[in-house]
Amino acid sequence: EPNRPDPTQIDFTLEESYAWSLNVVFAQIGLQLGSDTLLKYAERFGFGSAIDFDIPTAKTQIASSRDELNNRALLADTGFGQGQILATPLQMALIAATIANNGVVPDPFVVDHVLDSEGKTIEQFSGGDGQRAISPESAAIIQRLMQSSAEFGYASGIQIDGATIGGKTGTAEVGEGEPHSWYTGYAISGERRLAVAVVVEHGGPGSETALPIAGEMLRAALAPAP
Numbered sequence: 001e002p003n004r005p006d007p008t009q010i011d012f013t014l015e016e017s018y019a020w021s022l023n024v025v026f027a028q029i030g031l032q033l034g035s036d037t038l039l040k041y042a043e044r045f046g047f048g049s050a051i052d053f054d055i056p057t058a059k060t061q062i063a064s065s066r067d068e069l070n071n072r073a074l075l076a077d078t079g080f081g082q083g084q085i086l087a088t089p090l091q092m093a094l095i096a097a098t099i100a101n102n103g104v105v106p107d108p109f110v111v112d113h114v115l116d117s118e119g120k121t122i123e124q125f126s127g128g129d130g131q132r133a134i135s136p137e138s139a140a141i142i143q144r145l146m147q148s149s150a151e152f153g154y155a156s157g158i159q160i161d162g163a164t165i166g167g168k169t170g171t172a173e174v175g176e177g178e179p180h181s182w183y184t185g186y187a188i189s190g191e192r193r194l195a196v197a198v199v200v201e202h203g204g205p206g207s208e209t210a211l212p213i214a215g216e217m218l219r220a221a222l223a224p225a226p
Helices: 014-019 023-033 036-046 066-070 072-079 089-098 138-150 212-224
Strands: 113-115 121-122 162-174 181-187 191-200
Touching: 014 023, 023 036, 023 072, 036 066, 036 072, 066 072, 072 138, 072 212, 089 138, 089 181, 089 191, 113 191, 121 138, 162 191, 162 212, 191 212
Parallel strands: none
Antiparallel strands: 113 121, 162 181, 181 191
């Protein structure tokens, strides 16, 4: 496993495995879950369909068919985020938002509200209440993993005063050329919860390319109003 921070270490906790993107651990988890459970929870997060949004979105997938995941090699690959997975940045941002939102998938929308020239709200749009994907207890565990990755793993490098950061990098191999560079994560500051997903096609490792862009976006979003 080339991602190991210490090549002499053999056993890793789940927290360490998440922080250092240890593919072999998540391949084992995928095999232990089995295809039915993996697909069921992926669908809860929105995989397998196009996201209901104000503009058209591409359909995501975990595998080209349910039968494909009966192949244990593909199931293992899927467990660490490769295989036949197709995900949009919006899908990954919603996953990060779900974790920050204590397990409830928010309904995405483009415009929250419209103000008049005096700053009064003249029209309010609602994204709905969303739907629960996982329990609050499970979401809290994933928050801890994402925050650990942001503190000492590959997703470290984004620090914002007064905010709790959780993140995960991704380096998606695409067959030819450099891999796609991914970062998805969230920032929690008081009552504010912000989620972000960045993909740079053929950008190389997620920690080198996508992560700094995400950091700039979160800092700008949380900056005090002028």
